[in-house]
Structures are given as structure tokens and as C-alpha cells.
Amino acid sequence: MKKTIGKAQSSADGVQAVDERYSIRDLAKDFAVTTRALRFYEERGLLRPQRKGQSRIYSAADRVRLTLILRGKRLGFTLDESAELIAMYDPSGNNAGQLQALIDKIQEKQQRINAQKREIELMLSDLKEWEQRSLKALTELSRGTKQNQ
Amino acid sequence: MKKTIGKAQSSADGVQAVDERYSIRDLAKDFAVTTRALRFYEERGLLRPQRKGQSRIYSAADRVRLTLILRGKRLGFTLDESAELIAMYDPSGNNAGQLQALIDKIQEKQQRINAQKREIELMLSDLKEWEQRSLKALTELSRGTKQNQ
DNA sequence: AATAACGTTTACGTTAACGTAAACCAGGAG
């Protein structure tokens, strides 16, 4: 029932070679996105699958990237922001400065979310206060009409 | 130094008539939005200023609405959502069901925000873990090169 | 050979929330 394409690679140059290969449909199904979206992410530089002829072939690394993209979306990042984040996550130009910058960027987002949280809490307490007042007004009104019910 | 237009209204029909009148520029300046935005909000039914000839005249009530619109934006609501919220806030079709629905809607948003908060906390703890590992790798590397610095 | 299933590229369409002119009116200053 495994949906891998071709055969697994047992590369001679070590590390773990669990490099399964997925078609664009596989990824789309597994992550519940459209193929259009996947091609779009590639067009925007967020994914770089290999090619076998014309067709795209995605690796486990691509799945990780996609995971990050989608996580970014859930957090309200734009694709460009996610691109940045991924580039920093990537152990390519791996100096610690990048990592710290990444952390900073995410903490910024955290601030915004906390601010939102506070605002929405204020809004809710406002509303519940109103609710109390409305209820009180209603009961008084029903008393005014001499137990209408 | 008051930027009111014309004279204040002392309406005979009671309540508080602190109805100051503002031009579109006044509102724009006070809330740091463009006049274009204000006209746009009106076009979308979020504001309904009076007219004096062609010109729009905004009241204190309009300022409240605008406040809600902007608060909505900060919370990530679309204009349509804000429109709903404002309609519910508005003591026009004032039955308590509306109010409860409004509270529900906002609590939904609250859930989403809390979810985001959790996700971002996860991300951060992940990143900090990585950071530790990177640092450790670096120190070991420098020990390997026999205190290179 | 024909059909189906899956892939590709190219390109125009869509929604949201305004930005950015263009063209025009109204009234007060000089």
C-alpha cells in the first residue's frame, strides 16, 4: 500500500537513505493541498523537487519543507516569510546568527499573537458585561409587565 | 483647537447630545486611515455618515463604529466579519440571541488564536533546542581544532 | 488505435482591501 515511486535509494555516501520518492499527487493527498498549490510553491522558490523527465519527484526533505510552509500558513505568515524561515531552518549557510534571527522573527510573531489575545479578551469581557445588562433589563421589563409569562 | 464642523446639536428629543460633527479628513487623521478607506468602508456598508450636500459628516457614533472596524482588523477579521459584528453590537434588532451569537463568534476566534499560540510555542522550543545543539556542535568543533581561538 | 489516468506548461480569473489617478464641483481669499 506504499505509494512510493520507483525504488528506494540506498546511496553509498552514508547517513540515512530512507529517501522515499513521491509523486505530486502523493504529496497533495498526504498534505491535503492541491497540485496547483505545490507547483505554485515551487514557482515561488519554496520547493525544489527533482525531475524525472518532465515529472516532479518529491523527497522526504521536500515533505519537511512543505510541513514548514503549511505551519507558516497556520501561523499567518505569508509565503515570502515562510520562504525566509525555511531558508534559515535549512542547514546550508548554517551559522548561529541565522538561527537567532529566525528565533527573533518568530518571537515577533508571538508578540503580535499575545497582543491579539489580550484584545480579544477585552472584547469578550466587554460583551459579557453587556450581556448581563441586557438580561437585567429584560427581567426588569418582564416585571414591569407583571409576570407576562 | 476643536476640529468640529458647524455647530453642536442640542436635540430636543433627549438623551445626551454631544453629537460633534467631523469631516472625512478629521476622521482620517484621528484614526490614521485614508479618506479612501473611509469611503470604502461606507461602500461596504460599515459606515453611514450623514450628508451635507455632497460632503460626508461623521458623528460620534460613526467614530465608535470605526473603532470597532479597526479593532476587528487588528484581530484579523475581514471587513465582512466586522460588518456582522457591528450589526450585532448595534442596539437595533436588539435581542439577546444576537449578543450570544456575537460572543460565540468571538470565542471561535479566540480558539484560533490560542491554537496559534500553542503552535508558535512549539516552534520556538524546537528552535531553541536546535540552537543548543548547534552551540554544542560548535564548541566540540573548536575543541577538535585544539582551541582555535 | 483509442481511452484513461496522470503529468506538464501557459495563462487568464478571483477575492480583499484599499492605492492611485482623473475629472469635476463648491466656496472662500485675494
Add this chain to the structure above:
DNA sequence: CTCCTGGTTTACGTTAACGTAAACGTTATT
């Protein structure tokens, strides 16, 4: 009368993140 300032309407432009064809190229199966 002319110019400025500030307001108005109409309407096309813009960005983001894909959706939705259209037209066409592989295999594999019937």
C-alpha cells in the same frame, strides 16, 4: 474672475495565493 483647499464620483491598478481551464505529452491498458 481666478486660484486654492477640500470634497466627490468613477474607475482602473495592485498584491497574495491559489482556482480554473485549455492544450498537450506519457504510459499502460483495453
